[in-house]
Amino acid sequence: xxxxxxxxxxxxxxxxSLFLVACGLSLIFGVSRIVNMAHGSFYMVGAYLAYxxxxxxxxxxxxxxxxxxxxxxxxxxxxxxxEVFLLRRLYHAPExxxxxxxxxxxxxxxxxxxxxxxxxxILGQQAPxxxxxxxxxxxxxxxxxxxxxxxxxxxxxxxxxxxxxTRWGILVRAATEDREMTDALGVNQTWLFTSVFFLGSxxxxxxxAVQLPKGGADLLMDLNIIATAFVIVVVGGMGSIxxxxxxxxxxGELNAFGILVFPQSTLVLMFLVMAVVLIIRPYGLLGKEEAxxxxxxxxxESIIRPASRRxxxxxAVFLAVILALPAxxxxxxxxxxxxxxxxxxxxxSLYFIMGPGGMVSFGHAAYFGGGAYFAALxxxxxxxxxxxxxxLAPLLTGCLALIIGWFCVQLSGxxxxxxxxxxxxxxxxxxxxxxxxxxxxxxxxxxxxxxWASNKIIFYYLAMTLCIGGILILRHFIFxxxxxxxxxxxxxxxxxxxxxxxxxxxxWFAFSIAGIFAGLAGGLYVFLKGSIFPDEMAISRSFDFLFxxxxxxxxSLFGPIAGSAAFTWLHDTISRINLWQLILxxxxxxxxxxxxxxxxxxxxxxxxxxxxxxx
Amino acid sequence: MTDQKNNYLLDVTDLNSFYGxxxxxxxxxxxxxxxxxxxxxxxxxxxxxxxFKSIMGIVKPRSGKVRFKNKEIxxxxxxxxxxxxLGYVPEDRRVFSRLTILENLEVGRQPARxxxxxxxxERLFELFPNLAERRHQNGGNLxxxxxxxxxxARTLMGNPEMIILDEPSEGLAPVIVDQLAATLxxxxxxxxxxxxxxxxxxxxxRVCDRAYLVYQGTVCHESTLAELDNxxxxxxxxx
Ligand SMILES: Nc1ncnc2c1ncn2[C@@H]1O[C@H](COP(=O)(O)OP(=O)(O)OP(=O)(O)O)[C@@H](O)[C@H]1O
Ligand SMILES: [Mg+2]
Numbered sequence: 001x002x003x004x005x006x007x008x009x010x011x012x013x014x015x016x017s018l019f020l021v022a023c024g025l026s027l028i029f030g031v032s033r034i035v036n037m038a039h040g041s042f043y044m045v046g047a048y049l050a051y052x053x054x055x056x057x058x059x060x061x062x063x064x065x066x067x068x069x070x071x072x073x074x075x076x077x078x079x080x081x082x083e084v085f086l087l088r089r090l091y092h093a094p095e096x097x098x099x100x101x102x103x104x105x106x107x108x109x110x111x112x113x114x115x116x117x118x119x120x121x122i123l124g125q126q127a128p129x130x131x132x133x134x135x136x137x138x139x140x141x142x143x144x145x146x147x148x149x150x151x152x153x154x155x156x157x158x159x160x161x162x163x164x165x166t167r168w169g170i171l172v173r174a175a176t177e178d179r180e181m182t183d184a185l186g187v188n189q190t191w192l193f194t195s196v197f198f199l200g201s202x203x204x205x206x207x208x209a210v211q212l213p214k215g216g217a218d219l220l221m222d223l224n225i226i227a228t229a230f231v232i233v234v235v236g237g238m239g240s241i242x243x244x245x246x247x248x249x250x251x252g253e254l255n256a257f258g259i260l261v262f263p264q265s266t267l268v269l270m271f272l273v274m275a276v277v278l279i280i281r282p283y284g285l286l287g288k289e290e291a292x293x294x295x296x297x298x299x300x301e302s303i304i305r306p307a308s309r310r311x312x313x314x315x316a317v318f319l320a321v322i323l324a325l326p327a328x329x330x331x332x333x334x335x336x337x338x339x340x341x342x343x344x345x346x347x348x349s350l351y352f353i354m355g356p357g358g359m360v361s362f363g364h365a366a367y368f369g370g371g372a373y374f375a376a377l378x379x380x381x382x383x384x385x386x387x388x389x390x391x392l393a394p395l396l397t398g399c400l401a402l403i404i405g406w407f408c409v410q411l412s413g414x415x416x417x418x419x420x421x422x423x424x425x426x427x428x429x430x431x432x433x434x435x436x437x438x439x440x441x442x443x444x445x446x447x448x449x450x451x452w453a454s455n456k457i458i459f460y461y462l463a464m465t466l467c468i469g470g471i472l473i474l475r476h477f478i479f480x481x482x483x484x485x486x487x488x489x490x491x492x493x494x495x496x497x498x499x500x501x502x503x504x505x506x507x508w509f510a511f512s513i514a515g516i517f518a519g520l521a522g523g524l525y526v527f528l529k530g531s532i533f534p535d536e537m538a539i540s541r542s543f544d545f546l547f548x549x550x551x552x553x554x555x556s557l558f559g560p561i562a563g564s565a566a567f568t569w570l571h572d573t574i575s576r577i578n579l580w581q582l583i584l585x586x587x588x589x590x591x592x593x594x595x596x597x598x599x600x601x602x603x604x605x606x607x608x609x610x611x612x613x614x615x
Numbered sequence: 616m617t618d619q620k621n622n623y624l625l626d627v628t629d630l631n632s633f634y635g636x637x638x639x640x641x642x643x644x645x646x647x648x649x650x651x652x653x654x655x656x657x658x659x660x661x662x663x664x665x666x667f668k669s670i671m672g673i674v675k676p677r678s679g680k681v682r683f684k685n686k687e688i689x690x691x692x693x694x695x696x697x698x699x700x701l702g703y704v705p706e707d708r709r710v711f712s713r714l715t716i717l718e719n720l721e722v723g724r725q726p727a728r729x730x731x732x733x734x735x736x737e738r739l740f741e742l743f744p745n746l747a748e749r750r751h752q753n754g755g756n757l758x759x760x761x762x763x764x765x766x767x768a769r770t771l772m773g774n775p776e777m778i779i780l781d782e783p784s785e786g787l788a789p790v791i792v793d794q795l796a797a798t799l800x801x802x803x804x805x806x807x808x809x810x811x812x813x814x815x816x817x818x819x820x821r822v823c824d825r826a827y828l829v830y831q832g833t834v835c836h837e838s839t840l841a842e843l844d845n846x847x848x849x850x851x852x853x854x
Contacts, residue, residue: 167721174711174722181709184671185723186697186773288713 002137007256009136013145013214015245015252016152020207021225022232023159023244024200030176030239031189031196034087034098035414038105040226042201045109046075046208047124047217048117054125054212064127072206079201083194089593091193095414096360097592100550103543104592106222107585114219115579124212144213151210155203156245163241172196176239223539227425230418231270235277237287238415246285267429274422275407282410322464326457334460338528340568341467342521347548347560348471349517354549356478357510358490359408360417363424364545366404367515369537371397371522373431376444376532386450386527390466393523394516400427401515402508409507412493421539428537443533447526463524470517471561477513486510544571547588623682624649624777624808625670625701630679630689632669639665640676641833645810647777652799652809654819654840656852657829663812664706666829667779671703672696684776700728702775706782706812708762710769712755716746719754719765723772731774731806739768742798760791767798777808784818796821816848828852 025039054067082105090098130147133140163169171192175182183189208221215221232251236243254273258266283289326334350364375393378384384392404423408416431438438444453459477483489496489503496503526532535541544567552563570587574580625647632640639662647653655663668674670681672693681689688696697703711719720736727733740747743764749757754765763783770778783799784792792815799809799822813819819826820840828836830851838844 167724170714170718170721173714173718177711177713178709180673180693181705181711182722184673184693184697184703184705185769186694186725187722188694 002139005136006139006141007260008253009141009145009149011253011256012249013148013252014255015248016148017207017211018225018228018232018252019152019245019248020155020203020210022229022236022248023156023241024203024207025229026233026236026239026241026244027172027196027203028200029233029414031172031179032087032091032193033095033414034102035095035418036200037099037102037226038082038109039200039204039229040222040224041106041109041113042075042079042204043208043225044113044217044219044221045078046071046205047212047215047221048113048122048208049074049205050209050212051122051124051217052117061128064125068206068209068212071209072202075205075208076198076202079204080194080198082201083197086589086593087197088190088193093592096546096550100543100547101589101592103547104585104588107581107588110219110222111579111582111585117217119219121218122216124214124216126213142214148210148214152245152248155206156241159241168192168195223425227422227539228270231274231422233284234411234415234418234422235274235284237281237284240284240286240288243284243286267426267433271423271426274419278407278410278419319468322468326460331456334456335528336568336572338460338463339525340565341464342525342528343545343548343564343568344561345467345470346518346521347545347552347564348474349514349521350545351549351560352474352477352517353507353510353514356483356487356490357507357514358487359412359507359511360414360420360546361408361514361542362417362421362546363427363539363542364420364514364518365537365539365541366420366424366427367397367401367518368522368525368545369431369532369534369541370400370427370515371519372526372532372536373438373444373522374519375523375526376447377438379447379526380444386453390520390523390527394519397519397522398512398516400519402512405508405511405515409504409511421542424537424542425539428534428539431537432534438534441534443531445531447532448530449527453527459528463528466520466524470520474513474517482506482509551591621685622649623647624651624684625810626680626682627666627670628680628682630666630669630676630681632665632674632676634665634674639832640669641831643669643679643829643833645827645834647808647810649776650803650806650808651825652803652811652823653825653827654823655810655812655827655829656814656816656819656848657812658852659814661829662832663829664781665832667703667705667781667810667812670696670779671701697773697775698725700774700776702770702773702778704766704770704778704780704783706785708759708766710754710757710762710765712753714754716750716752716754716757716765719769720772723769725773728774728776733774734771736772739771742801743768760787763787763791763795764798771802771807775807777810778802780809780811782812782814784813784815792818814852816852 021039021043025036028034028036028039049071050068053070054064057063057067086101086105087098090101127144127147130143133142134146163173171182171187175187175189175192179189208217228251232244232247235250236245236247250273251270254269255266258269262269277285281287325337329337346364346368349367350361353359353361371393374396375389378389378392404420408419408423411419432440434440448454449459453462485496485501486506489501489506493503522536525536548563548567549560550563551566552559552561571584574583577583623646627643627645630640630643631638643662643666645653645655655666657663665674669676669689672688672691672695676689679689680687683696683699683701686699688699688701693703711722714722717736720739736750740750745761746764746768749761754762757765767778767780767783783795787795796818802809803822811823823840826838826840826843827834828847828851835851836844836847838847
């Protein structure tokens with residue numbers, strides 16, 4: 001009995017810091033429509049700074065709590081700086097670009113933290129006066145956990161008062177519902193956004209700081225928490241602070257008890273809960289259906305036309321170069337180019353759901369890595385030949401996408417994107433934690449192509465054929481009636497629905513197709529590298545794909561190819577440098593600020609006239 | 616011509632506005648005197664709403680000038696335009712559905728302007744008695760007519776010297792339209808200048824002094840409502 005009570009209380013105390021992070025994320029998203037990827041980083045910085053402050057402050061009865069407060073304030077300040085100097089310039093850029101800027105911040109903070117605080121995990125200090133345990137019917141719970149359990153509802157109450165009883169809170173809620181109208185009523189939203197960013201970041205920092213005595217601080221905290229925070233926000237209902245608390249409690253309890261049932265991966269349970277909630281209440285437990293956005297709709301993407309004759313000629317030249325390459329390139333270069341082609345195919349599949357499909361996936365690595373792991377597992381355990389593997393792995397990935405896609409297409413926009421990320425993180429955790437089968441962190445090794453294709457040049461041609469074939473098939477889909485319907489769904493969901501087209505089914509189908517081709521790319525990747533590691537499924541890989549697509553421009557078909565080439569080259573060049581994540585993050589930010597159309601998009605709009613058929 | 620000062624309260628000159636590449640307003644020009652009630656009449660899609668959004672700064676006009684109280688405002692963001700005393704009631708109402716009536720009013724509240732008593736929630740409830748009983752209800756639960764009253768009340772909380780009303784009578788029952796007309800006349804007595812867009816001519820005739828006929832993004836005819844030429848009206852405004 002005591003054990004169960006203690007376990008329940010532990011879950012509640014875990015929920016506290018989850019709640020703080022999730023409600024900050026939700027607040028910021030509410031008014032600014034920004035999905036702040038850096039929110040998890042703020043949480044991490046909160047933990048590190050709290051350690052630093054508590055360590056440096058003169059010991060006393062309150063130094064612990066003062067340290068925590070100072071750290072939260074400092075993180076709030078960091079959030080404010082990010083808003084004022086970066087995000088404020090981007091409010092009119094497409095959502096995705098803003099997202100990228102915030103992911104750039106994730107990378108920068110990651111490297112800065114490693115540099116400032118070191119790569120070692122840090123054990124947090126104990127709160128003075130709360131360092132012992134309480135005996136509950138023979139089981140023990142740390143006093144500090146009880147303190148945490150009390151803190152969260154207090155903050156919930158404070159936030160509720162702030163949002164309903166102050167003019168500031170009323171304005172925040174008004175802006176959350178309709179920014180344009182709030183503006184027209186004379187509210188200067190610049191300071192409103194800045195203050196919300198401060199509060200949201202403060203809460204993230206506080207969340208990181210208060211869990212210090214329990215979980216310490218490490219460099220993986222940022223992305224680990226962000227996926228959980230997304231799940232909480234989706235489960236609780238976007239924009240609902242009580243919903244965030246409820247969901248945090250559910251997830252906290254789930255982790256506390258799930259560990260007893262499913263020691264490998266409590267994330268799997270999280271997935272089940274999320275699935276159930278989304279089936280019953282698509283907008284979350286306490287969420288309401290989104291009010292339609294009143295902001296002027298962004299300019300529709302330029303229309304993709306079937307290739308002109310000149311463009312086809314250019315394509316043919318490109319093909320000839322690819323064919324001739326093995327004659328001049330060395331093995332290393334060939335492998336690099338093959339890799340680019342694989343990424344291009346994965347990107348194209350991402351582009352397929354993002355551009356024409358209008359569904360942004362933050363978790364495309366789940367399918368690339370999924371295909372790779374399916375292939376690797378088949379070869380490792382069933383010794384299937386390469387040909388069969390390359391046929392089955394994409395199909396299995398398609399099934400995976402079919403399952404995940406079914407949930408995702410129930411939502412749209414940012415919710416959908418968050419969900420894809422959460423699913424991807426779950427897939428990653430399964431692979432990462434289920435070491436007995438997947439090899440865990442050590443990956444699976446020695447997976448090589450069939451004898452006839454083991455020559456790098458032959459494998460190069462094989463990969464090229466499959467990749468270019470895949471890209472062309474996906475491209476072909478865009479110009480079929482299916483593709484046109486998909487674009488109609490993206491552009492005016494309501495109208496499409498009213499003329500009797502089943503929007504969700506089209507999107508679901510597109511999602512699965514994308515999964516198949518990403519899976520193919522992943523399968524080929526295993527045979528190219530001969531091994532596979534969980535990294536290929538991690539969030540940062542998903543963002544690599546997104547970045548490649550954005551780098552190439554969302555509005556052009558050549559984009560994904562150009563993007564993957566540019567990215568792979570860039571990555572290959574800078575990943576040897578110290579602090580390369582910091583550099584990459586800065587590049588993300590500079591690119592987003594300088595080229596809101598993507599590189600190929602910007603160059604493309606200039607080059608377009610050369611590729612048009614003369615009238 | 617463009618630099619000279621004049622006595623108009625609102626002076627819109629040669630406004631050209633676009634949505635993307637589509638030009639919607641073509642040299643739109645209108646002038647409103649202090650205390651006047653002026654209406655834009657025009658078919659669906661004539662560009663009335665776009666004119667209002669351009670005046671408010673919600674749509675940035677590509678060229679042309681908008682002066683309010685002799686200040687150029689065409690490049691100001693909406694909140695600054697509003698701060699100068701120009702209130703806007705959009706055609707789709709846009710009450711904050713998750714905020715109570717009182718909270719909706721609070722969002723619109725701005726400091727009082729010199730020489731006028733400030734609007735307070737209580738004063739507005741006298742003007743719109745229907746709202747008073749529901750002050751703690753969420754905006755989303757109000758009827759269409761009540762929502763229209765609320766948006767007007769909310770805009771008045773900013774103590775505007777002039778309000779822009781986009782098709783206020785649209786979708787309202789005749790009784791409510793009568794109430795609305797009476798309210799607008801009361802506002803006129805309070806020396807609030809009014810610019811509105813309408814398709815309901817009889818409503819316009821009851822409250823307005825002057826009309827501009829808008830057709831394909833430009834003004835084609837201007838007249839007092841008493842002398843409005845029926846042929847011109849038929850030509851430009853009827854469907
Ligand atoms: N956001 C937009 N993007 C593109 N075109 C638009 C947009 N809003 C309006 N338009 C177009 O601009 C033109 C003028 O629209 P506007 O809303 O100003 O007309 P209106 O006179 O207010 O019509 P109504 O009486 O129906 O309200 C219309 O042809 C409309 O299709
Ligand atoms: Mg209109």
